[in-house]
Amino acid sequence: MNSVKKTAQTVVSRQWLAARGWLLLYLAGVVAITFIHYPAALAVLLVGVLAAAGMERWRYLRRTVLAILMFNLTVSVGYAIVALWQGVFVADYLLLVNLRVLLLMYLGFWFIARVSLLDALAGWPTASLLATLAISQIKTFERILSDFRAAFESRNLARPRWLDRSRHAAALTQTLLDKSLAASSEVTLAMRSRGAFDD
Amino acid sequence: MIELANLGYRWPDTGSCLAGLTLKIESGEKVVLLGANGCGKSTLLKLMNGLIFAESGELRWKGGTISRARLKQREFARAFRRENVLLFQHPEAMLFNPTVREEIAYSLRQLGTDDTDGIMASVEYWAAELGLSDVLEQAPFNLSGGQKQKVALACLLALDPQLLLLDEPSASLDPATVGWLVDTLVHSDKTIVVSTHSLSMAAELGERCIVLGCGGEILFDGPVHSALSDIGLLERAGLAHRHRHRHNGELHTHVHVHDWEKD
Numbered sequence: 001m002n003s004v005k006k007t008a009q010t011v012v013s014r015q016w017l018a019a020r021g022w023l024l025l026y027l028a029g030v031v032a033i034t035f036i037h038y039p040a041a042l043a044v045l046l047v048g049v050l051a052a053a054g055m056e057r058w059r060y061l062r063r064t065v066l067a068i069l070m071f072n073l074t075v076s077v078g079y080a081i082v083a084l085w086q087g088v089f090v091a092d093y094l095l096l097v098n099l100r101v102l103l104l105m106y107l108g109f110w111f112i113a114r115v116s117l118l119d120a121l122a123g124w125p126t127a128s129l130l131a132t133l134a135i136s137q138i139k140t141f142e143r144i145l146s147d148f149r150a151a152f153e154s155r156n157l158a159r160p161r162w163l164d165r166s167r168h169a170a171a172l173t174q175t176l177l178d179k180s181l182a183a184s185s186e187v188t189l190a191m192r193s194r195g196a197f198d199d
Numbered sequence: 200m201i202e203l204a205n206l207g208y209r210w211p212d213t214g215s216c217l218a219g220l221t222l223k224i225e226s227g228e229k230v231v232l233l234g235a236n237g238c239g240k241s242t243l244l245k246l247m248n249g250l251i252f253a254e255s256g257e258l259r260w261k262g263g264t265i266s267r268a269r270l271k272q273r274e275f276a277r278a279f280r281r282e283n284v285l286l287f288q289h290p291e292a293m294l295f296n297p298t299v300r301e302e303i304a305y306s307l308r309q310l311g312t313d314d315t316d317g318i319m320a321s322v323e324y325w326a327a328e329l330g331l332s333d334v335l336e337q338a339p340f341n342l343s344g345g346q347k348q349k350v351a352l353a354c355l356l357a358l359d360p361q362l363l364l365l366d367e368p369s370a371s372l373d374p375a376t377v378g379w380l381v382d383t384l385v386h387s388d389k390t391i392v393v394s395t396h397s398l399s400m401a402a403e404l405g406e407r408c409i410v411l412g413c414g415g416e417i418l419f420d421g422p423v424h425s426a427l428s429d430i431g432l433l434e435r436a437g438l439a440h441r442h443r444h445r446h447n448g449e450l451h452t453h454v455h456v457h458d459w460e461k462d
Contacts, residue, residue: 144292150250151292154285155354157277157309164295164305171295174340 019119026111033103039092042099049103053110060113064106072098137183141176148172200226200362200390201247201283206256208242208415217242217415219256224390226361231405231423232394235437239415240394241288244364247392248285281310281358288366290351294339299331302339303353325353344371352380365393369400396438402427410436 036042050057076094083089117135121127152160152168160168202223209216217239224230234240245251246258249265258265260279270276287293296302303322312318326332329349334342339350348371355363365384369377381403384391393404401408401423408426410419410433418436419426426432433439443450 144289147287147289147292150245151285151287152295154248154250154280154287155293155306157280157306157358158273158311160309167297168295171291171340175291 019115019122022111022115023117023120026107026115029107030104033100033107036100037096039095039099042096042103046099046103046106049106049110053106056113060106060109063109064102067109068101068105072101133187137180140179140183144175144179145172148175200224200228200261202259203247204257204259206246206253206258208239208246208251208253210242217246217411220415220417221256222409222417222420224362224392226390227388228390228407229384229405230392231401231408232392232411233396233398233401233408233426233436233438234394234411235396235413238411238413238437240411241366243411244285244366244392244394247362248283248364249279250285277309281306282361283364284355284358284360284362285364286348286351286355286366286368288370290344290347290371291340293351293354294347297338298336299326299339299342299350300335302350303357306354306358321357325357328356329353345373345376348372349376360389362390362392363387365391367394367396369395369397398427398433398438410438413437 033042033045036045050061053060076098079094080089117131118128121131148168148171156164203220206220207216207218220243232240232243242251246253249258249260249270252258252267260283263269265279270279294302296305300319300322303325304318307318307321322335323332326335329352331346331349331353334346339347342350348368352368363384368380372380377400381400384393384404393400395401395404405423408419408421408423409417410426412418412435419429419432430439
């Protein structure tokens with residue numbers, strides 16, 4: 001019986017160690033990428049990461065592009081307009097920034113998909129607590145998002161107008177902010193009730 | 200009217216599933232979908248509403264198969280979404296217009312009619328029916344949970360649907376409003392499928408009851424009162440629990456059903 005328990009403990013410890021190793025590797029990768037200032041080197045790295053990511057590589061890429069598209073587009077267009085107007089436009093710089101963000105974000109999605117963050121943070125109570133809170137918030141938001149999407153699809157007999165889409169997006173944002181605020185208040189009260197602010 | 204043939208579905212993240220569901224709901228039936236939390240009631244309703252699609256088996260609506268491709272055909276989708284409607288468990292997910300009036304009018308406008316007076320008459324009628332006349336110019340977002348539920352229901356009823364799917368409709372309602380809802384549904388001539396884990400609501404509402412097990416399988420399909428009098432079935436479905444207490448020092452156990460008292 002003891003040997004079974006010991007084997008189980010060993011397996012769990014190995015999982016934690018592996019997860020911790022991946023976390024350290026990921027953090028090292030993030031730091032390293034910020035030190036690379038050549039677009040060509042970043043592009044080669046991106047190809048390498050894509051090759052290493054396995055069968056799910058295109059799903060992660062799609063998710064990454066969707067996540068950064070609006071922000072990067074806004075920043076890039078803004079930069080391009082101002083830089084062209086001032087006559088200091090550098091295409092390499094624009095490429096560098098976009099590639100770096102793409103690579104960092106891709107690594108983030110890949111890491112989250114492959115490694116349990118809670119395992120990786122096991123042994124660091126404060127970090128584990130923060131990760132648990134963040135993950136529970138994300139799960140709640142995922143459910144709300146999926147419900148809103150399904151409800152919108154269900155209620156539309158025809159293709160919705162842009163006005164309707166924007167109203168729907170506003171309602172969703174308002175609900176997410178509301179839930180976020182309510183959840184934060186609840187968590188703060190729960191932490192206070194458990195003596196977290198008594199020092 | 201709607202038929203499930205060996206329908207199977209698995210959620211990608213949790214791995215929980217609905218397994219090989221086969222059932223047929225005829226026009227005008229009132230069906231209660233009973234099951235514990237997380238057994239797949241909401242998933243089943245979303246499958247029936249064509250919002251998610253089964254991995255195996257077939258869903259038939261008026262004899263024709265429902266698939267992603269079929270719902271991309273605009274005319275079919277328009278008719279399907281008008282006839283087959285779903286009241287979500289959290290009604291705020293359905294509400295996004297600036298006023299209750301516009302919210303109720305939203306889907307009616309999408310029918311492609313130019314009859315603005317007819318749309319407004321319908322809005323006024325359903326607002327009056329559901330006690331919403333006083334809040335027609337208010338933002339749905341600022342209403343109470345019960346009022347939001349009523350607005351969402353008014354939006355659906357205004358379409359004059361044939362199949363009304365309701366996901367835990369009593370969840371955000373006070374007892375008086377639940378009573379009103381039960382009365383409304385019982386006297387309606389529409390086909391209704393209501394998911395709930397409230398046994399008292401099931402007793403009042405349905406003629407037929409489908410009990411889902413914790414593994415997403417159908418444990419029972421038959422008259423509501425037969426299901427509610429089968430304590431073993433309710434225990435298996437996670438709707439009753441074994442209560443332990445002592446009588447004169449002797450340990451005694453019996454199955455306890457919380458919100459349902461047999462006559």
